[in-house]
Amino acid sequence: MQVTSSVRQPLVTGGKTYHDVTHDVSRQVEGKPSLAWFLAFLTAAGVLALGAIALVATLWEGIGMWGLNKTIGWAWDITNFVWWVGIGHAGTLISAVLLLFRQKWRTSINRAAEAMTIFAVICAAMFPVIHMGRPWIGAYWALPLPNTFGSLWVNFNSPLLWDVFAISTYFSVSLVFWYIGLIPDFATIRDRATGLRKTIYGALSFGWDGAAKTWMRYESVSLILAGLATPLVLSVHTIVSFDFATSVIPGWHTTIFPPYFVAGAIFSGFAMVLTLMIITRKVFKLEDYITMGHIELMNIVIIITGSIVGIAYITEFFIAWYSGVEAEQYAFINRATGPYWWAYWSMMTCNVISPQLFWIKKIRTSIVATFILSLVVNIGMWFERFVIIVTSLHRDFLPSSWAMFYPTWADVGVYLFTFGLFFTLFFLFAKFFPVINMAEVKSVLKSSSEKAAN
Amino acid sequence: MERDTHFVLGVYEDEDVLMNAVKQVRSSGVKIHEVYSPYPVHGLEHALGYKRSRLPIAAFLFGMLGTSLALTMQFYMMKFDWPMIIGGKDFAAFPDFIPVSFEMTVLLAAFGMVGVFMVSSNLKPWAQPRIFDLRITDDKHVMAIDLAVNSGMDEEKIKEILSSSGASEVNNKSFDE
Structure with missing residues (x-):
């Protein structure tokens, strides 16, 4: 039996009944989209179209369109890849890890956070695929498929191949987890609808009937999926960090990378969840479901992970000095004081200093401050990946090979394309799918709503 | 199966009332076909006597x-x-x-x-579920009693058991398939 302390804040405010939950969430799906939604959607689609020019140019001409050179073979593309994958960590963390820890506040944010995860992973996966140069034959390089070389298999010793398995498993398991959660809510919309909408949501709901036996199996499936997704989500960014950590490049060759990357991923993921949820709750009037309590809790996760990231930066620096390896020491001094000092200090300011402001209760319970800081954190996390990748490469072993990286319009354009894709998908989701998990919110309503407290 | 299927439905508003009702109805000898809920009710599967999922x-x-x-x-x-x-x-x-x-x-x-x-659980896009009550996916719990299974008992008696167990409504529902 679970006992909820009466001093805990209610998770759902405004004295909502079960029917109110159904109504408040379903009306977004059923009603005509608002003007605000149309403007937001068109902006996102416009960015997508604009970015598509750069994407097509890159596919047509090859990755020579980017600013890469012989010294710096990975730059914006892999920075963006790691950045998007990192963002894609919050959703599964919220739905899986917080489920195992019985954190009931996850119920009203998990749906949107998981959607965000899936879209972010799609954006992330685009970069290594495009970077292959000829993605249409890339399946032979990335997957163990028989080929005409008899078969010359992919290299299972390579972390890049592990990444292929990690990202595709993560994407498909997250998608399944998300969809299982959506089925009962699609059934709710089906039972309120008539005509074509009833047919469409009827098919999407897979014939859900709400039987106690099905709910029992559903709960069992959710728990096991959460148990599987928890090590999975930790493994994904660990394996992404192996892409760097198993190499011999000074600045990359560090054992601290796996935990440091995972903490950074949760950090940036929560920041992106906050950015999106603050907009969503406002536009869809869901303030009673995504309350200040939720925002504050997410800000606390940001303080913790931000501090872990900060400690990791300092530890990295210390170990570089302590190792006595000259090349390693130089790589780190060069990061902070070399030609890319501005990227390093942007990273330090945005990721280490700014989240510490959340110790102040006034700031972590302010919507405006949270929104701004959530953007700052994501800018900082982009710089973190840029610093790790580009500053470690640009001073090559031979001074004659030293170079700088200058992004071209195609670098910027492909990055914009992923932004357009991410927001277009998110706005479509927000309009046509129930943004809050109604069934799960109802299951905590009795024990933790304002009504229950009275 | 070429036959009409007749059910008596008890509609419940609250999960705790429902939980007691399940125990009460079962102890009075009525066999419950199934209980339908808008969200998972913890412990309901034990009250209904279902075996753990494998x-x-x-x-x-x-x-x-x-x-x-x-x-x-x-x-x-x-x-x-x-x-x-x-x-x-x-x-x-x-x-x-x-x-x-x-x-x-x-x-x-x-x-x-x-x-x-x-x-x-027979979940597939083309599945046509039996919807006992449209409010099952909104805010009501519904206990369905199959009359054919409980043929030893009078329909009126079953209805009485349901309403005394706390059901806010007692309805009839038939499917022909």
Whole structure:
């Protein structure tokens, strides 16, 4: 039996009944989209179209369109890849890890956070695929498929191949987890609808009937999926960090990378969840479901992970000095004081200093401050990946090979394309799918709503 | 089956009332067809006397399958089919095979279990479920009693048991299929 302390804040405010939950969430799906939604959607689609020019140019001409050179073979593309994958960590963390820890506040944010995860992973996966140069034959390089070389298999010793398995498993398991959660809510919309909408949501709901036996199996499936997704989500960014950590490049060759990357991923993921949820709750009037309590809790996760990231930066620096390896020491001094000092200090300011402001209760319970800081954190996390990748490469072993990286319009354009894709998908989701998990919110309503407290 | 199926439905507003009602109705000798709820009610499966789901076992077996397939594939390709020296490593570099084996374990366990769940609960896009009451997916719990199964008992008597157990409404529902 679970006992909820009466001093805990209610998770759902405004004295909502079960029917109110159904109504408040379903009306977004059923009603005509608002003007605000149309403007937001068109902006996102416009960015997508604009970015598509750069994407097509890159596919047509090859990755020579980017600013890469012989010294710096990975730059914006892999920075963006790691950045998007990192963002894609919050959703599964919220739905899986917080489920195992019985954190009931996850119920009203998990749906949107998981959607965000899936879209972010799609954006992330685009970069290594495009970077292959000829993605249409890339399946032979990335997957163990028989080929005409008899078969010359992919290299299972390579972390890049592990990444292929990690990202595709993560994407498909997250998608399944998300969809299982959506089925009962699609059934709710089906039972309120008539005509074509009833047919469409009827098919999407897979014939859900709400039987106690099905709910029992559903709960069992959710728990096991959460148990599987928890090590999975930790493994994904660990394996992404192996892409760097198993190499011999000074600045990359560090054992601290796996935990440091995972903490950074949760950090940036929560920041992106906050950015999106603050907009969503406002536009869809869901303030009673995504309350200040939720925002504050997410800000606390940001303080913790931000501090872990900060400690990791300092530890990295210390170990570089302590190792006595000259090349390693130089790589780190060069990061902070070399030609890319501005990227390093942007990273330090945005990721280490700014989240510490959340110790102040006034700031972590302010919507405006949270929104701004959530953007700052994501800018900082982009710089973190840029610093790790580009500053470690640009001073090559031979001074004659030293170079700088200058992004071209195609670098910027492909990055914009992923932004357009991410927001277009998110706005479509927000309009046509129930943004809050109604069934799960109802299951905590009795024990933790304002009504229950009275 | 070419026959009409007749049910008596008890509609409940609250999960705790429902839980007591399930116990009461069962102890009075009425066999419950099924209870339908808008959200998972914890402990309801025990009250109804359902056996624990065996889906975790399915997940475990599929996971084992994933591990063995992944290891077999990697050892076959790297050690037997086309051995290559990569960084001076052993052909069968077992530690290097762990990440892919882990991912394939998770992948097969998740998909296998969800597949079994879909099949066992008859969840598919073209499924036409029996909807006893449209409010089941909104805010009401519905207990369905199959009259054919409880033929030894008078319909009026069943209705009386349902309303005395706290049902806010008692209705009839028939399906012809």
